[in-house]
Amino acid sequence: MTQITQTAGKRRADLKQESLTRILNAGARRLRNEGLNGAGIVPVMQEAGLTHGAFYSHFASKDDLAIAAFVHAIREGRPRWTETSGEATWGQRLKRLAKRYLARGHRDNLADSCAFVALSTDAARANDRFREAYEAEFRKTLAAIDGPFTTNGATVHADDAIALMALCVGGIALSRAVSDERFSNRILRVCQEAVAALADAADAREETQETQRGDSR
Amino acid sequence: MTQITQTAGKRRADLKQESLTRILNAGARRLRNEGLNGAGIVPVMQEAGLTHGAFYSHFASKDDLAIAAFVHAIREGRPRWTETSGEATWGQRLKRLAKRYLARGHRDNLADSCAFVALSTDAARANDRFREAYEAEFRKTLAAIDGPFTTNGATVHADDAIALMALCVGGIALSRAVSDERFSNRILRVCQEAVAALADAADAREETQETQRGDSR
DNA sequence: TATTTGACATGATGATCATCATGCGAATAT
DNA sequence: ATATTCGCATGATGATCATCATGTCAAATA
Numbered sequence: 079m080t081q082i083t084q085t086a087g088k089r090r091a092d093l094k095q096e097s098l099t100r101i102l103n104a105g106a107r108r109l110r111n112e113g114l115n116g117a118g119i120v121p122v123m124q125e126a127g128l129t130h131g132a133f134y135s136h137f138a139s140k141d142d143l144a145i146a147a148f149v150h151a152i153r154e155g156r157p158r159w160t161e162t163s164g165e166a167t168w169g170q171r172l173k174r175l176a177k178r179y180l181a182r183g184h185r186d187n188l189a190d191s192c193a194f195v196a197l198s199t200d201a202a203r204a205n206d207r208f209r210e211a212y213e214a215e216f217r218k219t220l221a222a223i224d225g226p227f228t229t230n231g232a233t234v235h236a237d238d239a240i241a242l243m244a245l246c247v248g249g250i251a252l253s254r255a256v257s258d259e260r261f262s263n264r265i266l267r268v269c270q271e272a273v274a275a276l277a278d279a280a281d282a283r284e285e286t287q288e289t290q291r292g293d294s295r
Numbered sequence: 296m297t298q299i300t301q302t303a304g305k306r307r308a309d310l311k312q313e314s315l316t317r318i319l320n321a322g323a324r325r326l327r328n329e330g331l332n333g334a335g336i337v338p339v340m341q342e343a344g345l346t347h348g349a350f351y352s353h354f355a356s357k358d359d360l361a362i363a364a365f366v367h368a369i370r371e372g373r374p375r376w377t378e379t380s381g382e383a384t385w386g387q388r389l390k391r392l393a394k395r396y397l398a399r400g401h402r403d404n405l406a407d408s409c410a411f412v413a414l415s416t417d418a419a420r421a422n423d424r425f426r427e428a429y430e431a432e433f434r435k436t437l438a439a440i441d442g443p444f445t446t447n448g449a450t451v452h453a454d455d456a457i458a459l460m461a462l463c464v465g466g467i468a469l470s471r472a473v474s475d476e477r478f479s480n481r482i483l484r485v486c487q488e489a490v491a492a493l494a495d496a497a498d499a500r501e502e503t504q505e506t507q508r509g510d511s512r
Numbered sequence: 513t514a515t516t517t518g519a520c521a522t523g524a525t526g527a528t529c530a531t532c533a534t535g536c537g538a539a540t541a542t
Numbered sequence: 543a544t545a546t547t548c549g550c551a552t553g554a555t556g557a558t559c560a561t562c563a564t565g566t567c568a569a570a571t572a
Binding site for chain 2: 111112113115116188194195196197198199200201202203206209210212213216237240241243244245246247249251252254255256257258261264265268269271272275279
């Protein structure tokens with residue numbers, strides 16, 4: 079059959095790049111919506127407006143697509159989750175991020191949600207390369223959470239950030255796993271309150287440390 | 296071919312019950328190990344020592360098996376996770392349960408692990424009936440966590456139990472999703488500490504309430 | 513003892529999957 | 543102008559899947 083050329087006149091490299099972007103977007107969408115198993119080559123390529131045969135011009139295997147699409151999803155989402163401005167204290171930042179994350183809109187929009195939650199249990203069953211990619215992106219997100227409170231280039235609140243992520247991942251996962259919407263909302267609220275308690279404790283801790291430093295000077 | 300009769304002489308109803316138990320055990324194992332998609336009829340029946348044809352004498356569909364095997368896994372595991380004795384305070388109980396749950400042995404033994412974590416993201420993509428079963432079992436687990444601290448038959452620490460479960464689910468999920476074992480261990484430790492902080496706050500809260508009750512009497 | 517039942521096995525069906533072989537045709541290189 | 547490259551489509555391959563049709567044989571029933 080004759081080849082359809084909707085994009086005649088474009089440079090071939092650009093064409094391929096645009097195809098790759100569509101594949102990654104479709105893969106990232108399907109990964110979160112249907113999980114590792116649902117991101118099959120046929121449906122992803124179809125969602126990207128291509129056929130399955132073209133897949134191997136872009137990736138060597140389905141596993142490679144999974145990794146690339148996961149990283150794509152995380153890199154696209156990270157700024158949306160972590161960029162803020164004007165927090166006075168570290169605890170206030172924790173509370174702000176939790177409120178943004180543990181939200182009904184996030185819970186309900188799986189296709190555009192945080193890939194850390196959507197693929198958390200899939201990652202446990204995936205191969206080493208996938209888990210290495212998961213960890214690398216997770217560490218970057220921890221640093222981004224620390225963000226404006228980083229001192230001397232070092233992530234100083236890493237443990238708090240880990241606890242925040244655990245509550246966020248667990249909270250969203252549970253809120254999605256449950257059937258009754260009111261109960262689901264309650265899970266989100268309780269997890270936000272738990273983050274708030276940890277955040278207040280963190281602020282109190284830093285307050286104490288600053289006072290001690292002042293006293294001992 | 297001639298039918299193999301390893302269990303000649305037994306009552307037919309008992310035979311079927313034993314087969315069902317083997318199917319449920321195999322299903323529960325595979326569900327946690329490979330997820331909803333990995334609990335296929337063929338491999339489950341094979342693991343149960345039967346062939347795929349016998350499946351429909353026990354279940355009407357694969358979805359029915361998934362629900363039954365999930366409930367089976369939870370009901371078998373719940374006492375192992377929640378039964379304790381001799382805790383003085385609610386906070387001590389929270390800490391004890393978190394230490395038991397957020398452990399390396401639990402993280403590493405997927406096949407016999409808690410089904411709430413193993414299937415948390417699968418549940419989000421499952422049908423309503425599965426999520427209803429997930430929620431029903433989850434509520435029972437919250438009650439079991441409250442357990443010895445239940446007063447007048449009412450679950451009084453439900454919010455704390457929810458926060459505990461969120462930290463446990465998120466903590467184990469993240470610890471499994473990550474590649475480096477030392478980092479994974481750190482996630483477990485941090486989540487335990489977070490539970491400890493919430494637990495101490497809960498005890499302090501109850502202490503205050505009791506004192507107030509005493510004052511106003 | 514004769515008949516019926518039902519748990520299980522075998523095998524077929526059509527769907528979907530990952531991967532590969534092949535060919536086309538337009539953008540490139542010569 | 544001619545030759546080459548390569549992104550993409552078509553189609554085949556063998557695997558695995560859920561489900562169903564059919565047969566078999568021992569236990570249950572009559």
